[in-house]
Amino acid sequence: MADQNEKRTPQRNIVHCLKCFKPQENLPVHLARVCMKQSDPEERAAAVKEAKKSFKDWAKAGRMWDYKELSEVIPDKASCYRMMRELLQRGCFVANQPHEHDMAASAGESTSAGTSAGTSVGTRYKVDRSTSQEVRRAAETHVAKNFTPAQKEKVARYMAHTTQVAKAHYQMMLLEQIAETAELMMVLNDLSPDDSNGRGNLPEKVLPKRQFSTFLENFPVTLDGSAPPAKKRKEAGFPAEDRSLTDKWHKVQRDHRAEYLLSKFRHRQPTQRQFDRCVEGMKWETNKPKYPTVLKLWTPPRKEDMASNKKLIRSVMTQRWKGLSIKDFGGDKGKGVIANRRFVKGEIVCDYHGNVIQASEGRAMLGAHEDGMCYLFFFKDGERDLCIDAQTFPCSCHKDLDTVGRRINHSSKKPNLKPVHVLLNADGVNLDVILFKALIDIETGTELKFHYGVNRKSHRGEGLDLDWLDE
Template identity: 35%
Template sequence: MSRVSSQVVRRVFETAANRLDDPQKKAVSDYLAHSGTTADKHYRMKSLESIVMAAGLLKKLQKQKKSSAGPSGQEALGEGTSPQSVESSSHGDHCALPQPSLRQLVIDLERIPEGNNKVKFHKEFKSLLEKHPVTLSGQIPKMRHRRDTSEANQRKLYTHWAEKQLEMRVKHTREQFNRRRPTKERVDTWVKKQGWKCKAANISTEVVENWAPSGSEDRIMDNKQIQTLVKTQDWKGLHITQFEEKGDGIITTRTFKKGEVVCDYHGPVVSGKEGENIHKNTTGKETGYIFFFRNSKGQSLCIDAHSDRCHCHPDKRTFGRLLNHSKKNSNIKPLHCVVDKDGEMKDVILFIATKDLPVGEEVLFDYGVNKKYFNNEGSDLDWL
């Protein structure tokens, strides 16, 4: 069933009321315009007789509108009703109209004011925000301030303001973990550091349960969490394992969402020419650990990861260099990023999941080479 606004309902009934005489039209118009505000200002519906008469007219018009359309496409007047009877009833005695039940009358009377009350509260809340805007660290407006805005709705203003602040805090928190799914404990810790006077669990539960990667890929390295992981190489959710035919590889130990950062390709960045020299002086087994790319200026560069351990993490085997190749079954893609490190722009290669990765799946990417590369030396490379 489609929803319609109270304004549309008014127009429909006012159009249908054109067939009535002038006193009846005025009664319907006053009834439709009735609200708590107008009643206080103008006392339009003073008489109970006027209320009952107007409700009866609307009920009768409603029945006529529900009648089925005849073959000519015009509205039927309803079973057993002739044009003459409608004409006579519309100009006849008001008391001759069928009277609605008390319950239906109450429903009819409350239906339109309810919509007006929502509009009124919206205006009150907007007025409150002008003096007490919702902020991440702000305090809920005091009772005296809420009562100055609306004596009747001060409690509702309290609840609504608090809900808006919670929404703002959840959104802000989610932005801190926009490319790596956090644990509830991690979010709790982050929220508590903000000094917000609230239950961290309310925010962390919402963030973790409804988490999904967000934000532009161009801004991924703005994320402090990703910067820390690139620096520490403490990527979670991955495990080094042995494959019978291809040796070392990486599998997932948790699920990853499409668009999530899985890990990076770690190693010193050198020029493309230097990378080619390293390639020529390394064995075929080590060749696959050199990652060639071009930066945003079009310069040819290379990440040299042919050594089993890097000088900055001598106690770790980094994940990126152990990722295996697959053109058909790749499930991650490399993304070149730049990060400002102490005033120096550094190049980073991140790996982004191209689909949801379940637990226990091997992480693969397309190296972008074939057996004709490296002056046909690729024909001797087993990983191709």
């Protein structure tokens, strides 16, 4: 009987959730119960597919590395060796490994068995031994104080045995990303150690000569500021001819500027023209973030961030949605909405505008309407049963506009939009709004469609001419 039970036990592959980055034996159940319980089945299925692809990509290519390629990206032999050792500890394979003696010489460490890193440091520098957890906490404190959010994530992935590394175990890192993070670790090495716990300090000869944290204290990074010239660097006690600290200062400022520009385009990815106009408005002469860099950093807005997004609220209130036009297709199809520009997956395209009424009122309007089509959108918010009345045209607040949302046609097979209910905070008043989010990348000239959520039976029976429901 026990053998039969063992045979019946499903063999599950561990797949990491790309939302919380935790390993899961049954990812679909986890997403439905925890990370994506507010999402629909199609979105959860897409998330499962993406997670499995991420795992497969890592298994195929992410585990195999070449030491020669690492050494080209990380010229410093000691750093390259440490990176190789980190990869091996994470279960990766490294080809063309150097000889053990060369590795020991590069790292400056003894190869004798039983010699730990803590003992080696303590013996060499004559300091009290610290646990790896204490060292990690100290490093994370300096990172939290001096680095941007994007840099913090890179350092967390770079450091061994941290929670974030475990979460991102199956996410591949490019060689360029590793090299960039190694540079951040060098910056971290320049930060002053905290002696608040009374532990012994490193001897003077190993303390960095140019401490970046001190440099930032003397010359704080601002959006509109400039790096200090050689004269000011010299007056502050830094070598005038050495520009390494200035280069790091410029890097931090570019990151801050990129984050600032992203804050201007939270609900929609910026076009090249919008980006250039925003940069010109800032009047930055040098050290400008590049458009591809900002585009790569852009992420779709989260539902909780939409409530107070000023640009989004302004678009809803004015009904001025850019990149859309109403087109008359003629015949039985009538009017629809066309994209005049490219929309990326996750962007907010427009809203379904109308008066918010009780669902009972909407059903009464639907019953009194003789035609098979009616511009009513029914939805629920907790115990509230509501309806958006776009049938009353024009609406009382935009009498001169044919709002685009009500003209979007139906597709049950190939929808490219998904309706999302949000509460927008407009001047202290909560507004129930249905926003349309792009399900896929939408190219210029594509007709916008969403699934009305109805079929022949629910929409008045099979006796009517409702062929558009089958599209």
